[in-house]
Amino acid sequence: MDIFGIPHQALMGQIMLGLVNGAFYAVLSLGLAIIFGLLRIVNFAHGAFFMLGAFVAFLVGRYFGIGYWPAMIIAPLVVGVAGILFERFALRRIYKLDPLYGLFLTFGLVLVLEGGFRVFMGSSGNPFPTPASMRGVVDLGFMMLPIYRGFVILMAVIVCAGTWIVIEKTRMGAYLRAATERPELTQAFGINVPILLTLTYGAGVALAGFAGVLAAPIQHVNPSMGSDLVIIVFAIVVIGGLGSVLGSAVTGLGLGVIEGLAKVYYSEASTTVVFLVMALVLLLRPAGLFGREES
Amino acid sequence: MKNSLRLAVTAASILAFGATGATAQVSDDVVRIGVLADMSGIYSDLSGKGAVEAVKMAAEDFGGTVLGKKIDVVFADHLNKPDVGAAKAREWFDTGSVDMINDLANSGVARAVAAVAKEKKRHIIVNGASNMGITNELCSPYAIHYAYDAYSLAHGTGKAVVEQGGKTWFFLTVDFAFGIGLEEQVSKVVRANGGRVAGAARHPLATTDFSSYVLQAQASKAEIIGVASTGADAVNAIRAAAEFGATKNQKLAALLLWIEDVHALGLPAAQGLLLTNAWYWDMNDDTRAFAKRFNERVGKMPNMAQAADYSSTMMYLNAVKAAGTDEPDAVSKKMREMKVSDMFTKNGTVRVDGRFVHDMYLWQVKTPAESKGPWDYLKQVSTIPAEQAFQPLSDSKCDLVKK
Numbered sequence: 001m002d003i004f005g006i007p008h009q010a011l012m013g014q015i016m017l018g019l020v021n022g023a024f025y026a027v028l029s030l031g032l033a034i035i036f037g038l039l040r041i042v043n044f045a046h047g048a049f050f051m052l053g054a055f056v057a058f059l060v061g062r063y064f065g066i067g068y069w070p071a072m073i074i075a076p077l078v079v080g081v082a083g084i085l086f087e088r089f090a091l092r093r094i095y096k097l098d099p100l101y102g103l104f105l106t107f108g109l110v111l112v113l114e115g116g117f118r119v120f121m122g123s124s125g126n127p128f129p130t131p132a133s134m135r136g137v138v139d140l141g142f143m144m145l146p147i148y149r150g151f152v153i154l155m156a157v158i159v160c161a162g163t164w165i166v167i168e169k170t171r172m173g174a175y176l177r178a179a180t181e182r183p184e185l186t187q188a189f190g191i192n193v194p195i196l197l198t199l200t201y202g203a204g205v206a207l208a209g210f211a212g213v214l215a216a217p218i219q220h221v222n223p224s225m226g227s228d229l230v231i232i233v234f235a236i237v238v239i240g241g242l243g244s245v246l247g248s249a250v251t252g253l254g255l256g257v258i259e260g261l262a263k264v265y266y267s268e269a270s271t272t273v274v275f276l277v278m279a280l281v282l283l284l285r286p287a288g289l290f291g292r293e294e295s
Numbered sequence: 296m297k298n299s300l301r302l303a304v305t306a307a308s309i310l311a312f313g314a315t316g317a318t319a320q321v322s323d324d325v326v327r328i329g330v331l332a333d334m335s336g337i338y339s340d341l342s343g344k345g346a347v348e349a350v351k352m353a354a355e356d357f358g359g360t361v362l363g364k365k366i367d368v369v370f371a372d373h374l375n376k377p378d379v380g381a382a383k384a385r386e387w388f389d390t391g392s393v394d395m396i397n398d399l400a401n402s403g404v405a406r407a408v409a410a411v412a413k414e415k416k417r418h419i420i421v422n423g424a425s426n427m428g429i430t431n432e433l434c435s436p437y438a439i440h441y442a443y444d445a446y447s448l449a450h451g452t453g454k455a456v457v458e459q460g461g462k463t464w465f466f467l468t469v470d471f472a473f474g475i476g477l478e479e480q481v482s483k484v485v486r487a488n489g490g491r492v493a494g495a496a497r498h499p500l501a502t503t504d505f506s507s508y509v510l511q512a513q514a515s516k517a518e519i520i521g522v523a524s525t526g527a528d529a530v531n532a533i534r535a536a537a538e539f540g541a542t543k544n545q546k547l548a549a550l551l552l553w554i555e556d557v558h559a560l561g562l563p564a565a566q567g568l569l570l571t572n573a574w575y576w577d578m579n580d581d582t583r584a585f586a587k588r589f590n591e592r593v594g595k596m597p598n599m600a601q602a603a604d605y606s607s608t609m610m611y612l613n614a615v616k617a618a619g620t621d622e623p624d625a626v627s628k629k630m631r632e633m634k635v636s637d638m639f640t641k642n643g644t645v646r647v648d649g650r651f652v653h654d655m656y657l658w659q660v661k662t663p664a665e666s667k668g669p670w671d672y673l674k675q676v677s678t679i680p681a682e683q684a685f686q687p688l689s690d691s692k693c694d695l696v697k698k
Contacts, residue, residue, distance in 0.1 A: 010514055017506045115335070122595070124340040124559040125527055130538070137540045143510065144540040218538070219503050220531050220559070224337070228503050263507040270507075271499060 013143035014260040020149045022256020023156030024211055028229065029236045029248035030163055031207035037243030038180050038200045041091060042099060044106035046233065047226030048113040049205040053079045053212025055117060058128055058221045068131040072213050079209025084202040091201065092194075110227065117223040125222030134217075152214050159210065160249040167245055176200065180243070235278045241291020251289060320362065320620035323392040327367040328354065328608060331380055331387075331408065332398045332423065334372035337501045337527050340555045341598060342400035342423045346370075348592050349601040350397055353608035361615050369393065373404045375500065380404035381411050388415040394621050395420065395611050398604050402426035402473035409433040416623050420611065422603040425551065426476045427686065430648040434693035436627040441651040442603035443573050445473075446686040448550050449480035451571025451657050451679055456519055456548045457488040464548075465517035466495035467508050467532050469524035477550055478523045493517040502528055505535035513541050525551040530559050537564060553598045557672045562663045565672075570658050574599040574639055575673050581638035596670045606639035607651070643681075648693035655684040 028050060035043045056078045057071035066074065086109065094101045134148040167173040178186045179193050187193045212226070219225050236255055240247030255274055262270040269276075281289060330350050332342040347370045354366040369391070373380035380401075387393035388411065396412070399405040400423025409428070412419040413435035421429050422442040429440040464485050468474040474497070482492050493515045496508040509532070512520045520541060522532050529549055536542055549556075552570040576586035576596045585605070589597040597605075614629035615621050635643040635651075643653035658673040666672060688696050 010510065013510045013514075014507060017510065020506070021504060118335060118339065122340045122555075123335075123337060123343070123527070124555045125530060127534075127559060127561040127564065137538075144513075146538045146540075148538075149506075220527065220534060222527060224501065225503060228501065260507065267496070267507075 009142040011261075011264055012140075014264045015257055016140070016143060016145060016260075017149075018257035018260025019153055019253060020256070021259060022253035023153045024215060024229070024252075025233055025236050025256050026160050026249045026252030027156050027207055027211040027214070028233045029240065029252045030160055030245060031204035031211075032233060032237050033240065033243055033245055033248040034163075034167075034207075035201055035204040036237065037245070038176060039091070039095070039197055040099060041095075041102040041106070041201075042234075043201075043204070044103055044230070045086075045109040045113070046106075046205065046208050047228075047230030048110040049079050049083060049208040049226070050212040050215070050229065051117070051223060051226035052082065052113060053209030054128070054216040054219070054221045054225060055121070055212075056209070057213045057216050058126055061128075068213075068217075072210070075213045076206040076210040079212070080202040080206030083205030084198055087198050087201040092197075095197075114223045114227065121223065123223060125220040125225075128216040128221050130217040148217055152218070155214060156253075159207070163207070164245055164249070232274050235274045239274075239278050239281045239288055241288025244288065244290040247288060247290025320622070321364045321615075322394070322621055325365050325367050325392060326361050326612070326615060326621050327369060327391070327393045328611070329384075329387045329391070329393040329396045330368065330370040330398050330604070331373050331383060331396050331404070332370060333375055333400050334370070336375045338375065338400045338423070338525075340595075341526055341553050342398050342600060345589070345593050345595070345597060345601045346398040346400070346423070346604045349589065349597065349604040350608045352588065352592070353605045353612070357609065357612045361612050362619065362621075366612065373399075373401065375401050375404065377401075377403040377407035381407040384408045384411045384419075385415070388412075388417045394418065394615075394623075395608075397608060398423050398600065400424060400600065402428075402476060403471050405429060406433060406472055409435070409438050412437045418611065418623060418626065420607045422600040422607060424473065426472050427480065428472070428476070430646075430650045430686070431692040434648045434691075434695055436649075436695065437623055438649045439607065439630065439645055439651055440649055441607045442600050443571070443655065444650070444685070445477045445480040447573075447655045447679070447684045448477060448571050449484045450684060451655055452548055452550055452569050453481040453484040453521075454488065455569055455657055455676070456546070457485055457490050461519035461546060461548065462490040463493050463517040464490060464519045464521050465493045465512045465515040466521045466523050467505070467512060468495050468497050469502075469528050470497040470499055473525075474523045478521070481521055481523065481550060495523075498524075498528070500528065503531060505532045506539065508532070509535045509539045509541055512536070512545070513539065518545060519548050520545050522547060522549045523551075525553065526556060527559070530556050533560060533568075534564060553600075554596060554670070554672060555598060557660055558595075558670065562661065562666055562672065565660045566662045568660045569676065570660070570673075571655055571679070572599045572658055572673075573653065573655050574602045575656070575658060575675075576602075577671065577673070578675075579638075585638045602639050606635065606637050609637060610635050646688065647695050648688065648691050649695075650685050652681045652685055654681050655679040 032046050053075045056075040060066040130148050137144040137146050236251050240251035262273040330347045332346045333339045334343050351368050371383045395418040397420050399421045402424040405421045405424035406428050418437050420439045420441050425445040466478045468478045496511045522529050549568050557565045614626045618625040618629045631645045640653035645651050657676040659676050
């Protein structure tokens with residue numbers, strides 16, 4: 001069966017791959033959206049923290065013999081702490097300045113982190129084996145799906161749903177949302193907003209670190225793995241609506257699929273299709289698909 | 296007394312004149328070599344710091360001076376952008392007193408700089424790039440293509456795989472001068488040996504996710520998936536092919552693999568792959584000695600381009616010494632007359648089109664059991680003799696070749 005001249009199999013295969021990529025986009029853009037929502041910081045360093053997560057998983061494996069599963073907990077924690085320190089000692093000082101400074105500072109951090117890893121670890125990257133229990137492929141009929149990639153989709157859905165529940169259904173989440181809308185008023189009610197900001201930044205980048213660990217067996221751990229991704233993730237956050245958690249997750253998965261389709265029908269456009277969608281959305285719904293217009 | 300003083304002054308002035316007469320033969324009183332490399336990008340392990348150190352080692356081993364003038368080594372990052380590389384080359388030739396540019400990893404950059412060298416009549420020696428244009432349409436008396444090229448890769452790995460029975464090919468090609476040129480050369484070899492090219496998927500430089508391209512390769516049902524990329528791109532493509540089970544029914548042919556790529560892939564993933572390289576650190580005592588010194592400075596083993604950076608710098612300096620000047624035309628003439636026998640190759644010569652002709656080797660990646668430790672990765676399969684390894688002059692599009 002052909003759909004618009006493309007074999008059914010190839011189409012289904014690309015959609016499936018799109019979902020896998022979309023899963024990464026979703027987890028990354030989630031963290032970015034939370035950070036922007038609360039801190040109003042355009043966190044350019046998100047990709048670098050993603051890379052850091054992958055490297056932490058790789059390094060604890062190499063030097064301490066720690067396996068993939070513990071690394072899945074350890075790496076986001078390490079990245080989260082790194083994020084907290086960065087927020088505490090650097091980011092905090094520029095909240096009152098023009099948002100452009102936040103962009104500069106975080107972009108500078110990207111250059112430092114990537115350059116540092118390149119000097120000490122080289123640019124070729126390092127192999128990261130897929131955990132033994134996740135090796136092999138499943139024959140879906142229309143494609144061979146590596147088990148690990150299926151697992152990535154599952155984890156992404158769990159993490160996105162978990163984050164959404166925390167933000168929408170818990171008291172902590174209520175504080176967070178309140179602090180986003182009216183920081184001064186929230187502070188007046190006795191909630192420590194600065195600590196909330198620090199923890200939010202830590203949690204946001206920990207999500208990036210987690211995505212980094214997920215990506216390590218797929219992408220080959222190398223210093224530039226984050227910067228390749230971060231631009232697309234920014235576009236996704238803009239399309240989903242800046243600061244909208246649900247919007248980022250849904251848009252992430254959706255755009256992964258659109259990218260997959262572009263690779264089938266017109267592969268030259270696959271790297272630009274995300275930005276085309278972004279331009280269209282900005283024209284028609286400037287606040288993004290899930291965003292609200294601010295007065 | 297007065298006479299002898301006059302004599303001494305005259306003698307001194309004659310000597311001084313003689314000395315300045317000699318120095319006038321070296322422009323700006325320095326022989327400066329520029330290493331134009333990828334210092335920070337996807338190819339920085341293949342060229343980068345290792346290339347700079349290799350050239351510095353050559354300058355030091357030569358004695359630090361030639362014709363009594365200092366040998367100076369400078370370097371710059373071309374960022375894998377042809378316009379950046381060409382602008383740097385122009386600046387170096389115009390105002391930087393650079394006499395020769397070496398390494399030039401990245402075919403796009405090498406092509407752009409070759410055009411500048413031709414215009415400015417200054418030397419370049421290409422070691423990091425494979426594009427055939429250097430010795431064809433862009434050839435000049437000032438450009439030498441030293442380590443390897445797309446033709447030699449195609450006639451090494453490509454030919455060996457076709458002869459083993461891999462008749463239908465699908466290419467995963469990096470979408471710029473290097474990948475496209477390599478795909479073209481290998482396609483010619485495949486067709487000439489009775490094979491067929493089923494198609495190609497082009498991907499941008501520094502692609503991390505190859506899954507979609509691997510799916511296309513699987514759908515093509517070709518026997519061989521030809522990986523026409525290198526560095527991290529090739530590593531990622533090979534990993535993705537294994538991950539998606541492509542290696543069960545199809546075979547991989549990595550068309551340009553470096554020792555660093557094997558290191559990055561790890562032997563379990565890379566074992567059995569064929570690759571064409573001009574040089575490997577563990578060939579003989581000379582190569583091992585060079586590799587040991589290089590490793591002490593850089594912290595890893597040298598690859599064929601870095602060994603060639605060293606060897607070609609030596610050749611250039613020897614030519615300057617033999618010519619008694621760094622004047623480009625005289626040096627060009629000397630380089631095309633001399634024979635190079637060193638740790639890189641034996642009896643290598645530069646042809647009129649600028650091609651440095653030497654033996655190439657087909658290697659196979661060892662199994663984890665065969666390897667005795669880190670960097671012990673390759674075993675030799677065969678030697679491709681110099682006269683077969685490179686494009687025959689009769690096929691050359693270089694206008695210096697008389698037909």
